[in-house]
Amino acid sequence: xxxxFKKQQKLLKTDDFSSVFxxxxxxxxxxxxxxxxxxxxxxxxxxVVVAKKSFPTAVERNFIKRRMREIFRLNCHHFQExxxxxxxxxxxxxxxxxALCADFLELVAKIR
RNA sequence: GAAGCUGACUAGACAGUCGCCGCCCAGCAAUGGGGGGAGGAAAGUCCGGGCUACACAGAGCAGGAUGACGGCUAACGGCCGUACGCUGAAAGUGCUUAGGCAUAUAAGGCGAGGAAUAGGGCCACAGAGACGAGUCGCAUUAAUCUGCUUGCAGAUUAAUCGGGUGAAACGCGGUAACCUCCAUCUGUAGCAAGACCAAAUAGGCUGGCGAUAGCGUGGCUCGCGCUGUCAGCGGGUAGGUCGCUUGAGUUUGUGAGUAAUUGCAAACCUAGAGGAAUGACUGUCACUCAUGCAAAUGAGAACAGAACCCGGCUUAUCGGUCAGCUUCCAUU
Numbered sequence: 001x002x003x004x005f006k007k008q009q010k011l012l013k014t015d016d017f018s019s020v021f022x023x024x025x026x027x028x029x030x031x032x033x034x035x036x037x038x039x040x041x042x043x044x045x046x047x048v049v050v051a052k053k054s055f056p057t058a059v060e061r062n063f064i065k066r067r068m069r070e071i072f073r074l075n076c077h078h079f080q081e082x083x084x085x086x087x088x089x090x091x092x093x094x095x096x097x098x099a100l101c102a103d104f105l106e107l108v109a110k111i112r
Numbered sequence: 113g114a115a116g117c118u119g120a121c122u123a124g125a126c127a128g129u130c131g132c133c134g135c136c137c138a139g140c141a142a143u144g145g146g147g148g149g150a151g152g153a154a155a156g157u158c159c160g161g162g163c164u165a166c167a168c169a170g171a172g173c174a175g176g177a178u179g180a181c182g183g184c185u186a187a188c189g190g191c192c193g194u195a196c197g198c199u200g201a202a203a204g205u206g207c208u209u210a211g212g213c214a215u216a217u218a219a220g221g222c223g224a225g226g227a228a229u230a231g232g233g234c235c236a237c238a239g240a241g242a243c244g245a246g247u248c249g250c251a252u253u254a255a256u257c258u259g260c261u262u263g264c265a266g267a268u269u270a271a272u273c274g275g276g277u278g279a280a281a282c283g284c285g286g287u288a289a290c291c292u293c294c295a296u297c298u299g300u301a302g303c304a305a306g307a308c309c310a311a312a313u314a315g316g317c318u319g320g321c322g323a324u325a326g327c328g329u330g331g332c333u334c335g336c337g338c339u340g341u342c343a344g345c346g347g348g349u350a351g352g353u354c355g356c357u358u359g360a361g362u363u364u365g366u367g368a369g370u371a372a373u374u375g376c377a378a379a380c381c382u383a384g385a386g387g388a389a390u391g392a393c394u395g396u397c398a399c400u401c402a403u404g405c406a407a408a409u410g411a412g413a414a415c416a417g418a419a420c421c422c423g424g425c426u427u428a429u430c431g432g433u434c435a436g437c438u439u440c441c442a443u444u
Contacts, residue, residue, distance in 0.1 A: 010387085017387095047387090058155095058417050062391095066132095070392045073131065097393065 009076065011047030011083060020047070020085045027110055029103045031092040035085040036111055044079035046072045048086050055088070064088050071101050079108065 011017055023037035039045065048068045050061040068086050092100065 057415095059415095062417065066391055070131075074392090 020083050027107050029107045031103050033087045034107050037083045039083045044082045046084045
């Protein structure tokens with residue numbers, strides 16, 4: 001099984017994000033808030049929204065995005081046909097990779 | 113060796129697993145192989161330039177910027193050198209109530225420093241009076257008037273500027289970080305600049321076809337205009353391509369110059385995205401701190417992420433390495 005992460009697995013357009021938010025289903029965990037919506041693409045897609053207000057420096061925002069993408073990449077093959085929008089919370093600062101990964105998987109499991 | 117200071121470099125290293133974005137090669141394709149992939153500030157957007165469009169960017173006015181002298185540079189408000197002013201440590205010296213205090217220089221650091229006789233404005237406190245020159249009080253001298261004891265007192269006027277205040281007082285004061293004047297520079301917008309290709313839809317222009325369709329103009333005919341249909345053209349939207357990284361380039365050697373900088377030669381190509389790649393995790397070794405005799409264990413590891421490109425400035429920053437300058441002490 002390939003663990004590759006392709007462009008069609010990302011949410012890119014403003015419309016994609018809007019439709020997920022308009023579906024109005026979200027779950028909040030320790031470090032993350034996930035909005036979701038079923039899609040018809042035969043695979044899951046992810047988008048990460050990091051607020052400039054909460055995370056002022058670009059380095060911090062990029063780091064969060066890279067980590068979320070990595071967690072998604074290593075686990076997405078057993079996800080359903082879902083569009084996910086992940087928003088980090090303030091508590092994410094200083095959290096280790098494993099704790100963050102567990103939180104994410106727990107939230108995704110709840111969606112089912 | 114100690115203290116003070118200046119400049120340059122670096123910004124953990126290696127391995128493994130799984131990935132991302134361009135480029136090149138092979139392949140019909142799937143894919144495979146090769147090679148590259150953040151910073152010293154990428155930041156703030158404070159100056160200066162290249163580049164592009166606007167009329168060819170040229171002249172004048174307004175506005176803005178700069179301001180010792182000389183140099184460097186594509187250019188600068190930057191950098192280098194020199195002079196001047198301020199600042200700048202131990203030691204030494206003097207005093208001491210033994211706590212200190214005073215005194216001066218080194219390397220170095222800082223400096224909105226053109227013009228006050230072109231002109232206007234302003235000058236705290238103190239002082240009678242602060243920028244127009246006169247005036248308050250006191251003193252001296254002279255003159256006049258009054259009182260009268262004929263040499264005293266008072267008043268007025270004029271002159272002297274004697275005393276006191278202050279940085280400065282009928283002066284060739286200060287302030288330009290108040291206006292101003294002088295000299296030099298300065299057009300505006302910015303890669304979402306701008307150039308090219310160009311679907312669909314709507315509308316525009318040109319030409320053909322309608323031998324007699326309809327409407328309008330008109331008394332009627334011709335004609336003309338609109339509606340029809342076919343072909344072509346140009347503008348232009350979505351979208352795409354270019355601009356887009358070979359450049360005031362980097363490294364090394366060598367020559368010129370006190371230096372900033374620069375001549376010559378050789379070698380090299382070093383991110384180029386477009387909802388935005390440059391990563392995540394694990395291990396070993398180094399670095400710092402804590403505990404410990406040690407082995408070791410635990411924790412920490414800054415500031416911060418390219419978006420047209422350069423030269424600077426400013427701000428943020430854990431550590432480490434190297435070189436140089438000055439002073440003092442010790443040794444030879």
